Amino acid sequence: xxxxxxxxxxxxxxxxxxxxxxxxxxxxxxxxxxxxxxxxxxxxxxxxxxxxxxxxxxxxxxxxxxxxxxxxxxxxxxxxxxxxxxxxxxxxxxxxxxxxxxxxxxxxxxxxxxxxxxxxxxxxxxxxxxxxxxxxxxxxxxxxxxxxxx
Amino acid sequence: xxxxxxxxxxxxxxxxxxxxxxxxxxxxxxxxxxxxxxxxxxxxxxxxxxxxxxxxxxxxxxxxxxxxxxxxxxxxxxxxxxxxxxxxxxxxxxxxxxxxxxxxxxxxxxxxxxxxxxxxxxxxxxxxxxxxxxxxxxxxxxxxxxxxxx
Numbered sequence: 560x561x562x563x564x565x566x567x568x569x570x571x572x573x574x575x576x577x578x579x580x581x582x583x584x585x586x587x588x589x590x591x592x593x594x595x596x597x598x599x600x601x602x603x604x605x606x607x608x609x610x611x612x613x614x615x616x617x618x619x620x621x622x623x624x625x626x627x628x629x630x631x632x633x634x635x636x637x638x639x640x641x642x643x644x645x646x647x648x649x650x651x652x653x654x655x656x657x658x659x660x661x662x663x664x665x666x667x668x669x670x671x672x673x674x675x676x677x678x679x680x681x682x683x684x685x686x687x688x689x690x691x692x693x694x695x696x697x698x699x700x701x702x703x704x705x706x707x708x709x
Numbered sequence: 710x711x712x713x714x715x716x717x718x719x720x721x722x723x724x725x726x727x728x729x730x731x732x733x734x735x736x737x738x739x740x741x742x743x744x745x746x747x748x749x750x751x752x753x754x755x756x757x758x759x760x761x762x763x764x765x766x767x768x769x770x771x772x773x774x775x776x777x778x779x780x781x782x783x784x785x786x787x788x789x790x791x792x793x794x795x796x797x798x799x800x801x802x803x804x805x806x807x808x809x810x811x812x813x814x815x816x817x818x819x820x821x822x823x824x825x826x827x828x829x830x831x832x833x834x835x836x837x838x839x840x841x842x843x844x845x846x847x848x849x850x851x852x853x854x855x856x857x858x859x
Contacts, residue, residue, distance in 0.1 A: 573784070580785050589786045601788030608760060608782060629781050632758060634723070635730050635796045636739045638751025643793065646785045667857065676859050681831060681852035693855045702831035702854025705843045709821050709828065 563658070565665045568613045568625065573598050575622035576615065579648040585683060586648075612669065613646075616662055623650040624658050628666045630673050642670040644680040663696055713808070715815045718763045718775065723748050725772035726765065729798040735833060736798075762819065763796075766812055773800040774808050778816045780823050792820040794830040813846050 568576060577598050581590035591597070605611045610631070616624035626647040632640045644666050649659050670678045681704035682689035690700055718726060727748050731740035741747070755761045755777070766774035776797040782790045794816050799809050820828045831854035832839035840850055 576784055586785070591787050597788035598784050599788075601782055601784050601790070604782035604790070605784070610758060610760065611782065613784065627783055629779070631779050631793070631795070632751055632754035632761065633777055633796060634726055634748050634751050634755070634763065635736070637741050638747035638749075640751070640754070643781070645781070646783060667859070671859050678857045678859065679831070679855065681829070681854045683852055690853060696857070698855035698857045700853050700855055702833055702856065703840060703850050704831045704852025704854040705829065705848035705850055706852065707817065707828045707846070707848045709817070709826050 563616055563618045563623075563661065565614050565616050565662065568602075568615045570599070570602065572615050572622055572625075573602060576613075576625045576648075579622075579625055579650055580646070582651055583648065585685070614662075614665070616658055621650075623653045624648065624662050626662050626666060628669060630670075630675065636676065639676045640674055641677040641679060642666070642673065642675040644678065647680075659692065660696065663693075667696075713766055713768045713773075713811065715764050715766050715812065718752075718765045720749070720752065722765050722772055722775075723752060726763075726775045726798075729772075729775055729800055730796070732801055733798065735835070764812075764815070766808060771800075773803045774798065774812050776812050776816060778819060780820075780825065786826065789826045790824055791827040791829060792816070792823065792825040794828065797830075809842065810846065813843075817846075 573595055577590060577592045580586045581592045605613050610629060612628040614626060615622045627645045629643045630640060631643060667678055723745055727740060727742045727745060730736045731742045755763050760780040762778040764776060765772045777795045779793045780790060781793060817828055
């Protein structure tokens, strides 16, 4: 039996991660799976930062999902530490399998372990399934997410 | 003439920062300005992390605003680094003075200096003025912000 493992991403996971980032209605235009150089540079920055946790979900040595958890200390809410989930991607063949739920549950558990009191994330309004997905996991769609491209 | 300065927060700014966090419809219930201990602990964590930039806006030695900028390296968008703005607060006497605009502009400039390609933030849906404010500054309300309290 091949169990799923969620573990820190390593250098050799980059092609599989980038393929998942690109295999997405929004990601298709933003990524460059044929040129991994910028991803290698970024991977080094991510692994050098102890508050970044880039993980992959692996079964039978296949990378099937990824997400990045960022731990953010701060003063508000009585000096609360919060966590932010970014870059959640599930391999096309695994969508609807419950893997997304397992990955978010991992992020919530890890946030609790790191003494965070709040987990947050944003989802593009065009991802219409996301709202039900996150609400089912206990999240509240209480905020508007603003972005400014530089 | 007393010019405004935006500078990194120091330990002695904590009472003024916490007073601003508490002087807010949402913050009033969340903060404890009479017990600064948790804020001192959190301040140490923030200043120990080179990717956290907690700043204050000061004029004539008075703290009139605060925000926290977090730099987040990542793989998505060809290895983009993004920044996240949290905990924006303006002193009650300064609201509507343009100070908020100056502070967000500082955060955008600093993000650009740090080679970020995206600046993001979330705002509680009950903060009805925020949307117009951020859209005027060029932000797009493209996302839904989810939170889970642990």
